[in-house]
Amino acid sequence: GESVGLHLPTLSVQEGDNSIINCAYSNSASDYFIWYKQESGKGPQFIIDIRSNMDKRQGQRVTVLLNKTVKHLSLQIAATQPGDSAVYFCAENINDYKLSFGAGTTVTVRA
Amino acid sequence: ETGVTQTPRHLVMGMTNKKSLKCEQHLGHNAMYWYKQSAKKPLELMFVYNFKEQTENNSVPSRFSPECPNSSHLFLHLHTLQPEDSALYLCASSPPRTGGNQPQHFGDGTRLSIL
Numbered sequence: 001g002e003s004v005g006l007h008l009p010t011l012s013v014q015e016g017d018n019s020i021i022n023c024a025y026s027n028s029a030s031d032y033f034i035w036y037k038q039e040s041g042k043g044p045q046f047i048i049d050i051r052s053n054m055d056k057r058q059g060q061r062v063t064v065l066l067n068k069t070v071k072h073l074s075l076q077i078a079a080t081q082p083g084d085s086a087v088y089f090c091a092e093n094i095n096d097y098k099l100s101f102g103a104g105t106t107v108t109v110r111a
Numbered sequence: 112e113t114g115v116t117q118t119p120r121h122l123v124m125g126m127t128n129k130k131s132l133k134c135e136q137h138l139g140h141n142a143m144y145w146y147k148q149s150a151k152k153p154l155e156l157m158f159v160y161n162f163k164e165q166t167e168n169n170s171v172p173s174r175f176s177p178e179c180p181n182s183s184h185l186f187l188h189l190h191t192l193q194p195e196d197s198a199l200y201l202c203a204s205s206p207p208r209t210g211g212n213q214p215q216h217f218g219d220g221t222r223l224s225i226l
Binding site: 100101 | 115117142144151152153154156159161166167201203205208211212214215216217218219220
């Protein structure tokens with residue numbers, strides 16, 4: 001079955017506000033996690049990753065937080081823009097080259 | 112802009128047709144993947160190739176036949192598909208794992224419709 005899941009299928013956010021997208025995983029042995037963004041008509045695009053020896057990692061306007069105690073992953077987007085409207089997936093490395101994906105959260109940015 | 116190119120972008124075929132999907136990566140990666148993406152479902156891994164060798168077949172029906180002639184090219188041969196096979200088929204690639212895990216990079220997919 002699916003080992004990675006997102007808490008909410010949709011998220012509506014006002015332009016300029018911060019967004020938080022959550023993800024729960026079930027495999028405590030997973031050591032690598034990735035967030036992807038998928039816009040309409042395109043494939044998933046890599047946003048940011050984090051290894052299990054870290055709790056937090058920052059990129060440009062994005063931050064990923066990893067809480068291994070409760071097996072929870074989140075993606076924070078600062079100052080959300082219209083171009084951030086997309087489906088966001090978390091993925092968990094379960095072995096070798098194999099990733100397990102969540103179903104995705106659709107983020108809609110209101111002007 | 113993607114370093115993984117998939118063709119065709121759209122394909123409509125009958126259940127008795129034979130067609131092939133093509134994927135090409137220009138990133139120097141060694142591993143390539145086929146995924147199926149259906150509406151409201153997580154990405155489903157179908158096949159994994161590492162240095163041209165198939166390392167994963169995720170219980171995919173034999174009407175899907177992958178081919179990896181070299182580390183830059185990946186094909187998915189389709190034959191006698193069913194309506195439930197209509198989906199977006201995504202190709203991905205990733206670099207060697209020496210030094211740790213690396214993210215997979217995706218193409219924009221082939222939208223397949225089975226009549």
